[in-house]
Amino acid sequence: MSPYADPRRRLAASLSRRLRPRPPLSVSDWADQERRLSQKGSAKPGRWRTASNPPLREPLDCLSLRSPVRDIVLMFPIQFGKTEVAVNTLGYCMDYHPGPVMVALPSEVSFNKWIDQKLQPTIEATPAMQRALSTLNSREAANRREFKDFDGGQLYIEHAGSPSRLKSTSVRTLIVDELDEFAACLQGGDDPVKMLDGRTSAFPVSYQRLYISTPQLRGVSRIEALWDKSDQRRYQVPCPHCAARQPLEWSGLHWLAQEGQVQRVWYVCRDCGAHIDEAHKTAMIAAGAWVAAKPEASLRGYHINGLYYQLGLGPRWQALAQEWLDAQNDPAKLKTFVNDRLAETWEDPAMRAVQQAMLADRALPYPLRQAPAEVRAVTSGVDTQDDRLAVQIVGWGEALRSWVLDYVELPGDPAEATVWDALTELLNRPIPHALGGELRVEATAIDAGGHRTEAVKHYVRQRRIRRPLVIFGAVPNNAPVLSKPKPQDVTWAGRTDKRGVMIQHVGTVAIKHQLYAWLGADARREPEQRLVHFSDQLPPEYYRGLTAETYDPVRNRFTLRRGRRNEALDTWVYAYAATHHPELRLHRYSAADWARLAQPLRRLGQTESPPAATPAPATPVAHPPRRPKRPSSPFAADDWINRL
Incomplete structure (x- = not known):
C-alpha cells in the first residue's frame, strides 16, 4: 500500500517538507x-x-x-x-x-x-x-x-x-x-x-x-x-610547462598531416611556446x-x-583536427564545424570580401594629420623594408575607436641615417586637434624583422621619439597582442642590461582577426557608430594594402594575396599593438579615463577668442636659464628632450 494513500500521511509528508530547515545548497x-x-x-x-x-x-x-x-x-x-x-x-x-x-x-x-x-x-x-x-x-x-x-x-x-x-x-x-x-x-x-x-x-x-x-x-x-x-x-x-594561464583556442592547436590524414596533434602554449600533449588536458581543466x-x-x-571535451565525453583533439581538414573547401561542413565545435559565429568569406572592397566608400571628409574631435591619443606603427619605411599614424578614442590620421612611405635604406631622420621629424611633428591644441604620437611600434634588425635596435636605443618599441611578429597564432619585453643588451660585465633595448612580440594573427571583424561590423553601422574610420584623402593603394591578406584555414594563418603589398595592414596592426605599451595601455582605459583625456581639449575648444597679448617691455630682460631637474625615469627624459 502506498504511504500516500492515507490522507493524514499525505498531509504530514507535505507539512514535513515545508517546515523542515533546509541547509544552503x-x-x-x-x-x-x-x-x-x-x-x-x-x-x-x-x-x-x-x-x-x-x-x-x-x-x-x-x-x-x-x-x-x-x-x-x-x-x-x-x-x-x-x-x-x-x-x-x-x-x-x-x-x-x-x-x-x-x-x-x-x-x-x-x-x-x-x-x-x-x-x-x-x-x-x-x-x-x-x-x-x-x-x-x-x-x-x-x-x-x-x-x-x-x-x-x-x-x-x-x-x-x-x-x-x-x-x-x-x-x-x-x-x-x-x-x-x-x-x-x-x-x-x-x-x-x-x-x-x-x-x-x-x-x-x-x-x-x-x-x-x-x-x-x-x-x-x-x-x-x-x-x-x-x-x-x-x-x-x-x-x-610554465604554469601560465590561458584559454584553449583553436589557433593554438597544431597538427602533422600526411595525405590528408592527421598523424599527430599538439597544443602550443602562447606564453612559452611549449608543446602540450592532450594527456595533460584532464589535469589542466581540473585546475582551470x-x-x-x-x-x-x-x-x-x-x-x-x-578543445575542452573531457576524455571519453567528446572527440579527441586529433578527431577535431581531422574534422577540420575534411571540412575545407566545403562551406556547409566548415560552418557546421565552426558553429558546433568551436561555438563561434560563421561569416561567409564572400561577404567579407565584398565588405573589404567597399572600405574606400566609407571614407569620411576629414583632413590627414588633423585629429577629429573624438580622438584622444595617437600611436604609430612602422614597417621596415630594405628601401623604405612605411609609417601609419592612428588616432584612438573611447573603446579604441580609431581614425587613420596619416600613411606615409619614407624612401631610403634603413641602414643609413637619412630615413631615420625623416621618421623622427614625422613622428615628433605635433598633430593639430579639431578642438584646439595639439596631440603627439604617444608610442611607436617598429618592426625589426627582415634585414634591418640592428638598425631598428640602434634607432630605439637613441630614444629620439616617445616610447619606441622594437617588435617582431609572434610565431604562435594565439599569441597576445603584445608580449612581455625581453632585454637584448648586456652590460660590460656580461649581465643582462635591464635599461637596454627590449624586444616584444606582437600577436599579428589575433589583431588581424580583430580588425577584419570590426571592418565587417562597420558595414552595418552608421558612420558615427563605426569603430574604424578612414580619411577621404587616403590613396586607393592604402585600401588595397589594408585588405592584402586573406585567412587560410588549412594553414591557420593569414596569407598574402597575389600581387598585393601589405604594409598598410601591418602598420595598422603595429599601431594597435602600440596602444598596449606598458606605460600607455589604452585598452585598459575606462570611460572616466577617456573623459579625463578630453577635458583639456574641450577647454581649448570652448575658448571663443584668444586672450589679449601682453605688450612686450621696451627693454628685454635677460633671465639666466634654469637647470632642469633630473628626470625620474627614461620616459620622462624623453618628454623633456622632445619639448626642447
Missing part, C-alpha cells in the same frame, strides 16, 4: 546528491558528478538560490553539457527552490525531443524530482507533457511555434535552449530576447534567466549579441577557472569550445 551540490542519469540519454548512466566536467560548476551555481546573478549566457559547443545545466537547474527548482519555471524551445520538433530525450528520462531516473511531482494525487492528474504541477511551483514547456502561449506566461526562472533558432521560428517578427525577457517581469528581484545556444551567423546571432554585452568569461587553464574579460558587466557570459 547550490545547484551543483544538489545535482551531485540527487541527480541520476538515465541510460536512455547518457553514455554513462548513474549518479551525476559535476567533477567529471569542471567548467559546468560555476554556470550551475550562478542559478542557485543565494546567487546574485540574474542573467546567464552560455555559448557552448554541441554535446558539452549545456542542456545538462538546464536540466539540473530545473530539478533544483522543483525539489529545493520551488517556483514557476519555463523551458522555452525554438520549434515543435525540438520541443518533443527535449521532453522525450531529456525531461522524461531524467524524471524517471531521479527520485527527488518524482517526489516533487507526486506529493499530491490531484497534481498527478494535472500533469501533462507540456505542463508539470509540483509542490510550490509549476513547469511550463513552450516553443516558438506558439508565441501566444509564450507571451501569456509569467515565471520566476526562465530557461531558453538554442536561442539562435528562435528568430526563424517566430512568425510574427517579434524579437525573441525581448519577448522572453518579459516573462520574468512579475519577479523583478528574484528572477533568473538562462540563455543557451550554439551560435549561428555573425551579425544575426542572438546568443553572440548577448555574449558581447556580458562579462565574457573564458575558461583559463595552466600550461603544464573562469576569467572575465569585462568584469564590470552585469550580464554573466560563458564561452567555451570543443
Whole structure:
C-alpha cells in the first residue's frame, strides 16, 4: 500500500517538507546528491558528478538560490553539457527552490525531443524530482507533457511555434535552449530576447534567466549579441610547462598531416611556446577557472569550445583536427564545424570580401594629420623594408575607436641615417586637434624583422621619439597582442642590461582577426557608430594594402594575396599593438579615463577668442636659464628632450 494513500500521511509528508530547515545548497551540490542519469540519454548512466566536467560548476551555481546573478549566457559547443545545466537547474527548482519555471524551445520538433530525450528520462531516473511531482494525487492528474504541477511551483514547456502561449506566461526562472533558432521560428517578427525577457517581469528581484545556444551567423546571432554585452568569461587553464594561464583556442592547436590524414596533434602554449600533449588536458581543466574579460558587466557570459571535451565525453583533439581538414573547401561542413565545435559565429568569406572592397566608400571628409574631435591619443606603427619605411599614424578614442590620421612611405635604406631622420621629424611633428591644441604620437611600434634588425635596435636605443618599441611578429597564432619585453643588451660585465633595448612580440594573427571583424561590423553601422574610420584623402593603394591578406584555414594563418603589398595592414596592426605599451595601455582605459583625456581639449575648444597679448617691455630682460631637474625615469627624459 502506498504511504500516500492515507490522507493524514499525505498531509504530514507535505507539512514535513515545508517546515523542515533546509541547509544552503547550490545547484551543483544538489545535482551531485540527487541527480541520476538515465541510460536512455547518457553514455554513462548513474549518479551525476559535476567533477567529471569542471567548467559546468560555476554556470550551475550562478542559478542557485543565494546567487546574485540574474542573467546567464552560455555559448557552448554541441554535446558539452549545456542542456545538462538546464536540466539540473530545473530539478533544483522543483525539489529545493520551488517556483514557476519555463523551458522555452525554438520549434515543435525540438520541443518533443527535449521532453522525450531529456525531461522524461531524467524524471524517471531521479527520485527527488518524482517526489516533487507526486506529493499530491490531484497534481498527478494535472500533469501533462507540456505542463508539470509540483509542490510550490509549476513547469511550463513552450516553443516558438506558439508565441501566444509564450507571451501569456509569467515565471520566476526562465530557461531558453538554442536561442539562435528562435528568430526563424517566430512568425510574427517579434524579437525573441525581448519577448522572453518579459516573462520574468512579475519577479523583478528574484528572477533568473538562462540563455543557451550554439551560435549561428555573425551579425544575426542572438546568443553572440548577448555574449558581447556580458562579462565574457573564458575558461583559463595552466600550461603544464610554465604554469601560465590561458584559454584553449583553436589557433593554438597544431597538427602533422600526411595525405590528408592527421598523424599527430599538439597544443602550443602562447606564453612559452611549449608543446602540450592532450594527456595533460584532464589535469589542466581540473585546475582551470573562469576569467572575465569585462568584469564590470552585469550580464554573466560563458564561452567555451570543443578543445575542452573531457576524455571519453567528446572527440579527441586529433578527431577535431581531422574534422577540420575534411571540412575545407566545403562551406556547409566548415560552418557546421565552426558553429558546433568551436561555438563561434560563421561569416561567409564572400561577404567579407565584398565588405573589404567597399572600405574606400566609407571614407569620411576629414583632413590627414588633423585629429577629429573624438580622438584622444595617437600611436604609430612602422614597417621596415630594405628601401623604405612605411609609417601609419592612428588616432584612438573611447573603446579604441580609431581614425587613420596619416600613411606615409619614407624612401631610403634603413641602414643609413637619412630615413631615420625623416621618421623622427614625422613622428615628433605635433598633430593639430579639431578642438584646439595639439596631440603627439604617444608610442611607436617598429618592426625589426627582415634585414634591418640592428638598425631598428640602434634607432630605439637613441630614444629620439616617445616610447619606441622594437617588435617582431609572434610565431604562435594565439599569441597576445603584445608580449612581455625581453632585454637584448648586456652590460660590460656580461649581465643582462635591464635599461637596454627590449624586444616584444606582437600577436599579428589575433589583431588581424580583430580588425577584419570590426571592418565587417562597420558595414552595418552608421558612420558615427563605426569603430574604424578612414580619411577621404587616403590613396586607393592604402585600401588595397589594408585588405592584402586573406585567412587560410588549412594553414591557420593569414596569407598574402597575389600581387598585393601589405604594409598598410601591418602598420595598422603595429599601431594597435602600440596602444598596449606598458606605460600607455589604452585598452585598459575606462570611460572616466577617456573623459579625463578630453577635458583639456574641450577647454581649448570652448575658448571663443584668444586672450589679449601682453605688450612686450621696451627693454628685454635677460633671465639666466634654469637647470632642469633630473628626470625620474627614461620616459620622462624623453618628454623633456622632445619639448626642447
